[in-house]
Amino acid sequence: MPKINGNEIRMGNVLEHNGGLWVAVKIDHVKPGKGGAFAQVEMKNLRNGSKLNERFRSADKVERVRLEQKDQQFLYENDGMLVFMDNETFEQIELPADILGERRPLLQDSMIVTIEYHESEALNATLPLKVTCVVEETEPAVKGQTAANSFKPAVLDNGLRIMVPPFIDQGQSIVVHTETMEYSERA
Incomplete structure (x- = not known):
């Protein structure tokens, strides 16, 4: 694995x-008036989710890890475990449902999810950037409420509650951005 200097650490790097x-x-690069510059790095543990703040000087060497990414298809959920299948080898793996965190409701049947591995251990799962959902319940549009920044609450078919523009009605399909968990566009 390659070693990098402390000042070469970038957001998203796995160390x-x-x-x-x-x-x-x-990451904050700090240049104090006295002493050498350093990078103040906030890190999150991939295994248990704990956080750590660490200072790295440019002379410090850090081990950078490259994770292998595989696209796998979601099959079903069984006792709090999500079952995924590799589309090339047809091998199935089980991952805990909390690997997706708050994005879990956006996971749909047969969805292709990117799973990151270190050696043979699955560490992270990433949903596609946008997901199509159906609005189950929302208030009817109020006449004259056409202001650009007005939104109304809506409940989606997966139970998720988000804010949608006033022109969205019950039963319509919308696209939800999976990173921000917000309305993106009509489907």
Whole structure:
């Protein structure tokens, strides 16, 4: 695995540090008036989700880890475990449902999900950027409420509650952005 200098750490890099795998979440480059510059890095543990703040000087060497990414198809959920299938080898794996966190309701049958592996251990799962959902319940549009920034609450077919523009009605399909968990466009 390649070693990089402390000032070469970028957001999203996966590092091996203190015997664990950490992803860099936030980085501030600090140049104090006295002493050398350093990078203040906020990291999140990929295995247990704990956070850590660490200072890295440019002379510090850090082990950078490359995760292998595989696109796998979601099959079903069984006792809190999500079952995915590799479309090339047809091998099935089970991952805990909390690997997706708050994005779990957006997972749909037969959806292709990118799973990141370190050696043979699955560490992270990423949904496609946009998902199509159906509006189950929302208030009717109020006549004259056409202001650009007005939104109304809606409940989607997966139970998720989001804000939608006033022109969206019950039964319509909409596209939801999976990173921000917000309305994106009509489907």
